[in-house]
Amino acid sequence: MAVEEDGAVAVEANKDRFGLSWRPELAAGVLLNRGRVDCIEVISDDYLDADAKRVRALVALSRELPVLLHSIHLGPATTSRVEDAPIEKLARLVDRIRPESWSEHVAFVRAGGIEVGHLAAPPRDAATVDGTLANLDRIRRLTGTAPEIENIATLIEPPGSTMTEQAWLTAIFAACPNGWLFDLHNVYANAINFGFDAREFLASLPPDRVHTIHLAGGKWIEDRAENRRYLDDHLHPVPGPVYDLLAFTAARAPRPLTVILERDGDFPPTADLLAELDLARAAVARGRKVLHDHAAI
DSSP states (O other): OOBOTTSOBOOOTTOOEEEEEOOGGGHHHHHTTTTTOOEEEEEGGGTTTOOHHHHHHHHHHHTTSOEEEEOOSOOOOSSSOOOHHHHHHHHHHHHHHOOSEEEEESOEEEETTEEEEEEEOOOOSHHHHHHHHHHHHHHHHHHSSOOEEEOOOOSSOOTTOOSOHHHHHHHHHHHOOOOEEEEHHHHHHHHHHHTOOHHHHHHTSOGGGEEEEEEOOEEEEEOTTOOEEEEEOSOSOOOHHHHHHHHHHHTTOOSOOEEEEOOOSSOOOHHHHHHHHHHHHHHHHHHHHHHHHHHHO
């Protein structure tokens, strides 16, 4: 792994990479296993109001490992205008850290000045397509970079929707230049909860826009009427079918992929997380073999 003149880690081109979401509980395990962790993803919101010492520590970390920033607070998927202040605050952090990329969810997080406290799915219609595109354009202009945008999981179909998730995302990508942070566990959860075919969903969206992949785990939950839903909670190992979706994606995506394993709590031993990364490597290798075999025909 090379280091550039300014001290930043140089990213290896044309190579799939595998990393972890950065949490304090995982820090020692990550740093002791840098040969098996290619990069890390840091929640930007944890540093937006941090003191200078903490930000300097993140800068120092970025010289040890490639850093991706992941935002969870802007909520561009709305007809309302995202305010300038949070975008400008994030822009300052991006400028200070100089991550290789940063990302945000196409999610709805506030209305009328009230924070939802959750990455909610917006009503999927033409109005939210237009509002999302306008917000993504403003975010790009104020930060100087276009974030990768992430699909989200939901337990309910957004009320008032006139479009499927597939059609809504297709409309977004047709009209904006942003890359895609493809959360495969979110696709898996939504496919279970709403009865669509995950592979058909993936096949309908542009593979050349996929830059980054999220993997995670979840669990089944029930309401009082014993109706079951599958919850994306980032507290459990990645299910086997999600690795199959990863192989399917790697067989279609022409760009090098950065695969991030998300874990937000109930942390297992580092060896278990590294084993999950190895399963991800194997899944991508299976998919790349299919891609190369097809290219050779």
